[in-house]
Amino acid sequence: MKLKNCSDVLVMGAGPAALCIASELIQQGLHISALASHPPKKPWPNTYGIWAEELESLGMASLLGHRWQNTVSYFGKDVDKNEPNPVLHEYDYGLFDQASFQNALLEKCAGLDWAIETAEDIRFVDQITEVICSSGNTYRARIVIDASGHRSPFVKRPNQGPVAKQSAYGVVGKFNSPPVDKDQFVLMDFRSDHLTEKELKDPPSFLYAMDFGEDLYFVEETSLAYSPPVSWSTLKKRMLARLAHRDIQITKVVHEEYCLFPMNLPLPDRNQSLLAFGGSASMVHPASGYMVGALLRRAPDLAKELSESLSIEPPLNSEALSKKGWNVLWTKELIQRHRLYQFGLKRLMSFDEALLRSFFSTFFRLPKKDWSRFLANTLPLPELILVMLKLFTISPLKVKLGMIGVVIT
Incomplete structure (x- = not known):
C-alpha cells in the first residue's frame, strides 16, 4: 500500500x-x-439544458451552444379549453455547449x-x-x-422505500420530415393520440425535442419518475410510434442518448x-x-x-x-423546499395520463416569474408555498383532488 x-x-x-x-x-x-x-477530459455522454435567464444571472450565457426563443409545450386537448394549440412559454431555453462548458471548468x-x-x-x-x-x-x-x-x-x-427514476431515450439525427417547427424547442409534448387504450393506462411519457438547424434535430421520449422506471426499450418504441403517427421517420442517427437518474433520492x-x-x-x-x-x-x-x-x-x-x-x-430552508418538491412529485406519480396533461396545462398558466423560478428552485420558501397554493387554487377539480391524494377514476 x-x-x-x-x-x-x-x-x-x-x-x-x-x-x-x-x-x-x-x-x-x-x-x-x-x-x-x-x-x-472524457466527453460527457448526456446533454444539459437550462433556461437561458438562469444562466445569464450567473454570467455564463456564453456557454450555451444553442438557444431558442420559440419555446412551446403540447398537452393535447385541454380539459378546460378543449384546444390542441401549443402553450407558448415566451422564455428562452438553451443547451450547454458540452465541450465549452467542460473546458471552461477544466481551465479553472x-x-x-x-x-x-x-x-x-x-x-x-x-x-x-x-x-x-x-x-x-x-x-x-x-x-x-x-x-x-x-x-x-x-x-x-436513510432508506425511505423505492427510489423513483426519470428515464429517457433520445436521438440526435436527421428525419424525412421535421419533427418540430423551424427554430423551435418543445419542452413537453404530452399529446397521446398515437397510443392505444392499453398504452394510455401505462405510466405516461412525453417528447422533449428541438431544432438544431441544418436539418438536424434532437428528439427524446421522457418519463417523469417511476419505480420501477419506464424502460429505454419502451420509450424508444413510444417515440418511434409518436413520430410514425405524424408520418415522420428517422433517416440518420448521429447520436443516441440514454438517461436514467433518481428524482426522489433521500437526502444524505x-x-x-x-x-x-x-x-x-x-x-x-x-x-x-x-x-x-x-x-x-x-x-x-x-x-x-x-x-x-x-x-x-x-x-x-x-x-x-x-x-x-x-x-x-x-440549509434548513433548502431542506424544507426539497421536501415540498418531493411531496409534489409523489402526487404526480399517482396521476394517469389525462390528469397529468391537465396538471401541466394548468401549471404553465401561472405567471412566468412563478413557474420559471419553481423549475429552477430559486423561490424562497414563503414564495414557494404561495405559488403552490396559487396552483392549487386555479387547478380543475380533478387535479385538486389528485393533489390531496384523492384520484377519481
Whole structure:
C-alpha cells in the first residue's frame, strides 16, 4: 500500500458536479487532489439544458451552444379549453455547449491532476479521511467530497422505500420530415393520440425535442419518475410510434442518448464525515430533474465555507469539516423546499395520463416569474408555498383532488 500526501480536500468524480466544486475550491487557494474512474477530459455522454435567464444571472450565457426563443409545450386537448394549440412559454431555453462548458471548468482546474483510480473503501483516521483504492494506493485529505454521482456506495442516506427514476431515450439525427417547427424547442409534448387504450393506462411519457438547424434535430421520449422506471426499450418504441403517427421517420442517427437518474433520492445523512456534492448529495431537482444550475449556484458558497473552516485553529477533523459543509449545502430552508418538491412529485406519480396533461396545462398558466423560478428552485420558501397554493387554487377539480391524494377514476 502506498500512502499519498495529505491534501486539504479530495474530490471524487470527474463529471459536472466534480469539476464545479473542484474549480471553486481551487479559486479559494486550497490544496486540492482529485480521483476518478476516468479522465476528466472524457466527453460527457448526456446533454444539459437550462433556461437561458438562469444562466445569464450567473454570467455564463456564453456557454450555451444553442438557444431558442420559440419555446412551446403540447398537452393535447385541454380539459378546460378543449384546444390542441401549443402553450407558448415566451422564455428562452438553451443547451450547454458540452465541450465549452467542460473546458471552461477544466481551465479553472488548471494544474490539478486527477488520479485515475477505483475507490474501494473510505475510512476516517484521527483528523483525516483516507480513500483506499483497488490499486493499493491510499489517498488522504482533511475532508473528502464525493461528487461521483447518485450511484456512489459511500454516501450514507436513510432508506425511505423505492427510489423513483426519470428515464429517457433520445436521438440526435436527421428525419424525412421535421419533427418540430423551424427554430423551435418543445419542452413537453404530452399529446397521446398515437397510443392505444392499453398504452394510455401505462405510466405516461412525453417528447422533449428541438431544432438544431441544418436539418438536424434532437428528439427524446421522457418519463417523469417511476419505480420501477419506464424502460429505454419502451420509450424508444413510444417515440418511434409518436413520430410514425405524424408520418415522420428517422433517416440518420448521429447520436443516441440514454438517461436514467433518481428524482426522489433521500437526502444524505448530514452527520456523516464524508461530504458530497451533485447527484450523490441528492441535488437533482425533484420537480424538474435539473441540477446544473444548482451546481453553479451552490458550489461557490460551499467552497468558501470549507476554505474558512480549514483555516480554523486548532484544526478541525473530517467530521467537523463535513458538518460545516453539510450545513451550507443543505440549509434548513433548502431542506424544507426539497421536501415540498418531493411531496409534489409523489402526487404526480399517482396521476394517469389525462390528469397529468391537465396538471401541466394548468401549471404553465401561472405567471412566468412563478413557474420559471419553481423549475429552477430559486423561490424562497414563503414564495414557494404561495405559488403552490396559487396552483392549487386555479387547478380543475380533478387535479385538486389528485393533489390531496384523492384520484377519481
